[in-house]
Amino acid sequence: MADLMKSVERVKPNPNIPELRPGDTVRVHNRIVEGDRERVQVFQGTVMRLRKGGINANFTVRRIAAHGIGVERTFLLHSPRIEKVEVLRRAHVRRAQLYYLRGRRGKAARLREKRYVGENQ
Amino acid sequence: MKGILGKKVGMTQIFDEKGEVVPVTVIEAGPCFVTQIKTPERDGYAAVQLGFEEVKPKRLTQPQLGHLRKNQLPPLRYLREIRVSDVSQYEEGQKIRVSIFDVGDRVDVTGISKGKGFAGVVKRHGFRGGPKTHGQSDRHRAPGSIGAGTTPGRVYKGMRMAGRMGNARVTVQNLQVVLVDPERNLLAVKGAVPGARNGLLIIREARKTR
Numbered sequence: 001m002a003d004l005m006k007s008v009e010r011v012k013p014n015p016n017i018p019e020l021r022p023g024d025t026v027r028v029h030n031r032i033v034e035g036d037r038e039r040v041q042v043f044q045g046t047v048m049r050l051r052k053g054g055i056n057a058n059f060t061v062r063r064i065a066a067h068g069i070g071v072e073r074t075f076l077l078h079s080p081r082i083e084k085v086e087v088l089r090r091a092h093v094r095r096a097q098l099y100y101l102r103g104r105r106g107k108a109a110r111l112r113e114k115r116y117v118g119e120n121q
Numbered sequence: 122m123k124g125i126l127g128k129k130v131g132m133t134q135i136f137d138e139k140g141e142v143v144p145v146t147v148i149e150a151g152p153c154f155v156t157q158i159k160t161p162e163r164d165g166y167a168a169v170q171l172g173f174e175e176v177k178p179k180r181l182t183q184p185q186l187g188h189l190r191k192n193q194l195p196p197l198r199y200l201r202e203i204r205v206s207d208v209s210q211y212e213e214g215q216k217i218r219v220s221i222f223d224v225g226d227r228v229d230v231t232g233i234s235k236g237k238g239f240a241g242v243v244k245r246h247g248f249r250g251g252p253k254t255h256g257q258s259d260r261h262r263a264p265g266s267i268g269a270g271t272t273p274g275r276v277y278k279g280m281r282m283a284g285r286m287g288n289a290r291v292t293v294q295n296l297q298v299v300l301v302d303p304e305r306n307l308l309a310v311k312g313a314v315p316g317a318r319n320g321l322l323i324i325r326e327a328r329k330t331r
Contacts, residue, residue: 031140033139033140054133055133055134055135055136056133056134076142078136079136079140079142080136080140081140
């Protein structure tokens with residue numbers, strides 16, 4: 001029965017999404033449909049968490065918008081509306097979910113950069 | 122009127138061509154066999170009896186096996202009737218597959234809902250219960266008044282009260298077919314469907330189409 005489920009949930013990895021990790025600074029290019037027009041919106045921020053779950057897998061990106069307001073957006077990893085994701089920077093983090101960033105602002109919310117990033121760079 | 126029997130596999134979500142997420146229920150539907158045809162002349166009404174899910178012969182009684190043997194059919198776990206207006210397009214022993222439905226069709230799905238046991242009035246009828254604070258004792262999930270006093274001197278029939286909930290035949294109408302896979306006998310409909318996983322479902326062409 002589980003196999004029957006899997007056949008419906010065929011997951012095709014998006015070739016334009018590299019492997020993501022918590023702490024990465026990313027630019028997400030997301031297609032937005034407004035009425036009958038389509039455009040690409042870019043959302044840049046830090047990956048706060050990755051959630052698995054087959055076709056429902058998602059990731060949350062946090063960015064600081066104008067006036068220091070934190071904005072979090074969750075994207076479905078397998079959504080065809082995600083055009084591409086660029087990784088700008090990888091950081092050294094010791095947690096899988098970076099919820100502690102929510103309570104911090106400015107300098108306290110910095111993450112140490114990971115200079116050497118193995119072979120998947 | 123066309124219909125098929127199936128089994129609930131589970132729920133998931135898929136992306137449609139617009140990239141939007143659609144919640145779907147996956148159903149393993151068919152292959153079914155037409156085990157008997159009921160005609161107005163002989164039976165007083167028109168219907169086809171469908172059989173679904175092959176089982177070991179020892180799971181069935183001799184009368185059941187004999188009924189199926191009439192049309193050289195394998196032992197089948199479930200037999201259900203579907204009313205049709207015209208039986209002439211069916212013949213006994215015929216195989217029915219999911220391919221009778223196409224993506225975009227509207228269907229009604231019937232199943233046995235999950236039993237909830239003896240349920241209170243809040244869960245069963247959506248009552249609000251009593252206040253949580255201000256000195257309430259034992260009133261949090263109580264039904265409140267169930268009627269007036271000496272007149273009428275009794276509780277009206279049909280008063281909504283606690284009792285057995287679920288485990289009843291439920292039909293969800295007008296669900297959209299979003300996926301048909303004849304190879305794996307799978308069908309996916311938009312939205313939820315009554316019953317637990319592995320429960321028997323009757324999938325019929327929608328009676329009322331919006």
